[in-house]
Amino acid sequence: xxxxxxRVVGNREVAGRTYLLTLECxxxxxxxxxxVMLKAGGVSDPLLRRPLGIMEYxxxxxxxxYKVKGEGTRLISGLHQDDRxxxxxxxxxxxxxxxQEATVIYVAGGTxxxxxxxxxxxLKRGRFLYGARTREDIPFECLPHECLICTEDGCCGTKGLVxxxxxxxxxxxxxxxYACGPLPMLKKVWTLAQAAGALCQVSLEERMACGFGVCxxxxxxxxxxxxxxxxxxxxxxAEEIVW
Amino acid sequence: xxxxxDLSVPIGPKLTLKNPIMNASGTxxxxxxxxxxxxxxxxxxxxxxxxxxxxxxxxxxxRVTEAPSGMLNAIGLENVGLERFLExxxxxxxxxDVPVIVNFFGASETEYAHMAARLDQTAVDGLEMNVSCxxxxxxxxxxxxxxxxxxxxxxxxxxxxxxxxxxxxxxMTSDMAEMARAAEEYGADALTCINTIPAMAIxxxxxxxxxxxxxxxxxxxxxxxxxxKMVWEAAKAVRIPVIAAGGISHARDAVQFFxxxxxxxxxxxxxxxxxxxxxxxxxGIEDYLKRQGVERLTDIIGxxxx
Numbered sequence: 336x337x338x339x340x341x342r343v344v345g346n347r348e349v350a351g352r353t354y355l356l357t358l359e360c361x362x363x364x365x366x367x368x369x370x371v372m373l374k375a376g377g378v379s380d381p382l383l384r385r386p387l388g389i390m391e392y393x394x395x396x397x398x399x400x401y402k403v404k405g406e407g408t409r410l411i412s413g414l415h416q417d418d419r420x421x422x423x424x425x426x427x428x429x430x431x432x433x434x435q436e437a438t439v440i441y442v443a444g445g446t447x448x449x450x451x452x453x454x455x456x457x458l459k460r461g462r463f464l465y466g467a468r469t470r471e472d473i474p475f476e477c478l479p480h481e482c483l484i485c486t487e488d489g490c491c492g493t494k495g496l497v498x499x500x501x502x503x504x505x506x507x508x509x510x511x512x513y514a515c516g517p518l519p520m521l522k523k524v525w526t527l528a529q530a531a532g533a534l535c536q537v538s539l540e541e542r543m544a545c546g547f548g549v550c551x552x553x554x555x556x557x558x559x560x561x562x563x564x565x566x567x568x569x570x571x572x573a574e575e576i577v578w
Numbered sequence: 579x580x581x582x583x584d585l586s587v588p589i590g591p592k593l594t595l596k597n598p599i600m601n602a603s604g605t606x607x608x609x610x611x612x613x614x615x616x617x618x619x620x621x622x623x624x625x626x627x628x629x630x631x632x633x634x635x636x637x638x639x640x641r642v643t644e645a646p647s648g649m650l651n652a653i654g655l656e657n658v659g660l661e662r663f664l665e666x667x668x669x670x671x672x673x674x675d676v677p678v679i680v681n682f683f684g685a686s687e688t689e690y691a692h693m694a695a696r697l698d699q700t701a702v703d704g705l706e707m708n709v710s711c712x713x714x715x716x717x718x719x720x721x722x723x724x725x726x727x728x729x730x731x732x733x734x735x736x737x738x739x740x741x742x743x744x745x746x747x748x749x750m751t752s753d754m755a756e757m758a759r760a761a762e763e764y765g766a767d768a769l770t771c772i773n774t775i776p777a778m779a780i781x782x783x784x785x786x787x788x789x790x791x792x793x794x795x796x797x798x799x800x801x802x803x804x805x806x807k808m809v810w811e812a813a814k815a816v817r818i819p820v821i822a823a824g825g826i827s828h829a830r831d832a833v834q835f836f837x838x839x840x841x842x843x844x845x846x847x848x849x850x851x852x853x854x855x856x857x858x859x860x861x862g863i864e865d866y867l868k869r870q871g872v873e874r875l876t877d878i879i880g881x882x883x884x
Contacts, residue, residue, distance in 0.1 A: 336615055338854050379647040379799045544642040545850035549607040551653045552642035561635055
């Protein structure tokens, strides 16, 4: 974990209230599934850094995809080229590689796409399923080329939930499902994966204060007791979570 | 050549810190995470997360949220329990050249006494008694609300240990001076002022409280002026050292607390936002003293001119 002052390379809206932020900084130690804590400006309001999942890191450039939800992300969305921003990372445990023989399926819901995009480009195989509410929420240019898109209102791709697409994608052979998105979606993904005898890893989201394991703010109940999403996670094997 | 300044401060007869900066309990876990990127030995002391006799699971999530220039937490004193701490965490901390202060709390006077007696038999360098956590039903603020309850508890705990005993007070009192005197009279070696301020946050869209525990404790720069006044009041009321806590984020904040009468400062919320803040704060205090032509930190403690 390092604390760096990164230079903003770009920051532009790629979908409704969703931005692609690229930063010049050293994140060589990073693994897909990890995240950074980012603070815009030296201000005390908002006080805390924001956890953002890493979407890509390539030769000194870090790409983060985020949706403006509150004051912190609104401030981050106002960053311009050459602005400076404090980046703490890489943080947390990333995804574990799938068994050689397994069919890989990624299930991303809404803002849960970044860590799975990172993983898909690292593994270079598998089917990518992406679910959104409607067309304007979809960051098309960031998604892998062969991505199956589902929208709840049916205005784009397949109509319905991404978990319905997962049902059809789960075949007879061994599958490894990687998922990130809203909690109800993750629950459904795990239920389906379990029923199909598939392996499953999920990346969880929780409110965080520190992001590096000292405040115990981002607790999640696991079969081994309370775990910290920022440190033992954000990626967990689905069977470890007490759903 | 500029003479080096003396940053050391005595915290009671048995404990002297090489510098006045320590972490605040609950923002440093048991030191392992920070030790990966800083030398714990650069601190005046390390204060552990609040420990109970038995392990505690803590509160439901969300456990943290923000407020203007501050944050709210309702962790609920999640901890590994005293015995596991002594077995697994303390040996690690004792590997550093830094005094280890154990923050602890009980659900009853008997439990506080039992813990103090157990800690007395260990290698810890000091005890910080938590009577001010706003986020648990038992073992916190109920002991720190009025001077009589506090006095009775401090007396019992004092009887169980000869280690330096620090009492961490709540800002939720109508008379800080009276609370400080009660703790001093019954044997506290030092005081920590203040714990977080009970607070809450509401999501107007869902019409629900944001924190799983409904209420929490406010910390960060937002509470610094409150802490400053309470430290000032406590320091005027007692002879024992007062350790300041509450929104200290920069060296100049710490200096303000020294002027108000604090002997040392705890950094809490700021370390969550800027984990590398400790060394710059210590260096900043040194710079201030040099700039002011002061040789010893102790010379400016309580030097506020009113």
